[in-house]
Amino acid sequence: MKPLSLPRRFEFSAVSLLPFLCLVLVLLSVSYRGMHVTRVIWSDAEGYYLYLPALLIHGGFEGFLAKTGSSQFQFYPGTEKIFTPYTCGVALLQLPFFLLAHVYALLTDAPATGYSAPYAIAIKLAAAFYATLACYLLFRVIRRHFSTAVALLNLTCLYLGTNLFYYTVVESGMSHVYSFFLVSLLLYLTPRLLSDNSTRGIFVLYGVCCGLIALIRPNNAVFGLYLLLYEVHSWSQFKARILHIVRHFGSFCLIPLAALPLLFPQMLYWHHVTGHWIMYSYGNQSFIYWNEPKVLQVLFSSRNGWLLYSPIMLFALVGLFEALFKRRFSSIAVLIILAAAIYVFSSWWSWWFGGAFGHRCFVEYLPLLALPLAYFINFLLRSGYRINYVMGAFMLFFIFYNLKLTYIYWGPFHYAFAATTWPEFFGLLNLLFAPA
Numbered sequence: 001m002k003p004l005s006l007p008r009r010f011e012f013s014a015v016s017l018l019p020f021l022c023l024v025l026v027l028l029s030v031s032y033r034g035m036h037v038t039r040v041i042w043s044d045a046e047g048y049y050l051y052l053p054a055l056l057i058h059g060g061f062e063g064f065l066a067k068t069g070s071s072q073f074q075f076y077p078g079t080e081k082i083f084t085p086y087t088c089g090v091a092l093l094q095l096p097f098f099l100l101a102h103v104y105a106l107l108t109d110a111p112a113t114g115y116s117a118p119y120a121i122a123i124k125l126a127a128a129f130y131a132t133l134a135c136y137l138l139f140r141v142i143r144r145h146f147s148t149a150v151a152l153l154n155l156t157c158l159y160l161g162t163n164l165f166y167y168t169v170v171e172s173g174m175s176h177v178y179s180f181f182l183v184s185l186l187l188y189l190t191p192r193l194l195s196d197n198s199t200r201g202i203f204v205l206y207g208v209c210c211g212l213i214a215l216i217r218p219n220n221a222v223f224g225l226y227l228l229l230y231e232v233h234s235w236s237q238f239k240a241r242i243l244h245i246v247r248h249f250g251s252f253c254l255i256p257l258a259a260l261p262l263l264f265p266q267m268l269y270w271h272h273v274t275g276h277w278i279m280y281s282y283g284n285q286s287f288i289y290w291n292e293p294k295v296l297q298v299l300f301s302s303r304n305g306w307l308l309y310s311p312i313m314l315f316a317l318v319g320l321f322e323a324l325f326k327r328r329f330s331s332i333a334v335l336i337i338l339a340a341a342i343y344v345f346s347s348w349w350s351w352w353f354g355g356a357f358g359h360r361c362f363v364e365y366l367p368l369l370a371l372p373l374a375y376f377i378n379f380l381l382r383s384g385y386r387i388n389y390v391m392g393a394f395m396l397f398f399i400f401y402n403l404k405l406t407y408i409y410w411g412p413f414h415y416a417f418a419a420t421t422w423p424e425f426f427g428l429l430n431l432l433f434a435p436a
Contacts, residue, residue, distance in 0.1 A: 049123065086175075123172050138188075146374050160403060161398050163310060189205060207258025225337055303352040320334060322379070
C-alpha cells in the first residue's frame with residue numbers, strides 16, 4: 001500500500017495554523033465549565049505561582065499569607081515567611097504573562113492582587129502558548145524522520161489522546177505542560193548540539209533548557225541522560241559520544257554554566273525563608289517504596305494508572321520496542337529514561353500522585369515517546385486497509401475516551417479518581433456514553 005503523503009505546501013499550511021491552535025486552546029481554557037480563579041490558582045498550581053505575587057505585588061514573603069487570605073500554604077516555623085515546597089521554575093515561565101495581566105489590572109478596575117481574573121487568564125494563556133510551541137518543536141522533530149501526515153496524526157494522538165490536553169486546558173497552572181514544552185525543546189536542540197555546525201548559543205540555550213527542567217521538577221534531571229545516549233545503540237557509539245564531549249569540552253562546559261544560575265533564585269528563596277541554601281522541601285513526604293516499587297499500579301491501577309487512563313500510549317510502547325529491535329532513533333535513551341521515571345514514580349509514598357486526571361507525571365515524558373508513536377503510525381499507514389481501519393478505530397476511540405473523561409472529571413468523580421476502586425472505575429465507564 002502506498003504510504004499517505006501530503007504536498008509540501010500543506011506542511012507550511014499546518015505550521016501556519018499554530019497561532020490558531022493557541023487561540024483555540026485559550027478559548028477552551030477560559031470557557032471551560034467551572035473556570036474560576038480558585039480553579040486555576042489553587043493547590044499545587046498556587047505553590048508554583050505564588051513567587052510572582054509575593055515578590056512583585058506584596059513586597060516579599062513576610063505577611064504574604066495574611067494579605068491574600070490563602071489557606072494552602074503556611075508560615076515557616078520561626079521565620080513567619082510564607083513557605084512553598086514547590087520550586088520557582090514554572091513562575092519564571094509564567095512571568096511575561098503575569099506582567100501583562102498585572103498591567104491590565106492596573107489599567108482597569110480588576111483587583112491588582114495577583115489573584116483576580118486577569119491573572120488566572122494569564123496562566124491559561126501561558127499554558128496554551130507553551131503547549132502550542134511544544135507542538136511546533138515536536139512537529140519538527142518528527143519531520144526529520146517521517147512525513148507531514150505522520151507528524152500531524154502523531155501530535156493529534158499525543159495531544160487529544162492523553163492527559164496533556166487536560167493539563168493544558170483545565171489545570172493550566174500545574175507544572176506539566178511547562179515541562180512538556182522544555183523536554184520538546186531538549187529533543188529539538190540535541191541533534192543541533194551534537195552536529196559539527198553547532199554554535200555556542202546552542203550550548204547556552206541547551207543549558208538554560210536543562211536548568212529549567214531540573215528547576216521545575218528536580219527528579220526530571222534524568223532527562224540529562226538523553227544527551228549522552230542520543231542515537232546510541234552500541235558500546236562503541238557510546239564511547240564515541242564520550243570522546244566527542246571530551247573533544248569539545250569547553251563548549252559542553254557552557255551547559256552547566258548556563259543551567260546553574262537558574263538554580264540560584266531557588267536557593268536564595270530557601271535561604272531567605274528557612275536559613276538553608278539547599279533543602280529537601282517536601283518534609284515527611286518521601287520515597288517509601290524503593291524496595292517494593294508499585295510499578296504495576298502506576299501503569300494499570302484504577303487509581304490513575306497511566307496506561308488505563310491514556311491507553312493510546314500502548315501504541316507508543318509498541319513502537320518503542322519495535323524501534324529497539326530495529327536500532328532506530330534514540331530508543332535506548334527513551335527506554336532507560338522512561339524506566340528510571342517509572343521506578344521513581346513507583347517509589348513515591350503517593351504513587352498515584354494525589355487527585356489527578358490519570359498519572360500526571362508522565363505528561364512531560366510524552367515528547368520522548370513521540371518518535372516511537374510516529375514509528376507505529378507510519379507502520380499503520382504502510383499496512384493494508386484492514387489494519388488501518390481497525391487500528392484507526394481504536395485510536396479514535398481512545399481519543400474520545402480521553403476527551404470524555406476530561407469533560408466529566410470536574411463532576412462527581414473529581415478527586416475520587418485518585419481513590420477509585422475497580423467497581424467504581426467500571427461505573428465511571430458507564431458515563432462515557434451518557435449525554436454531556
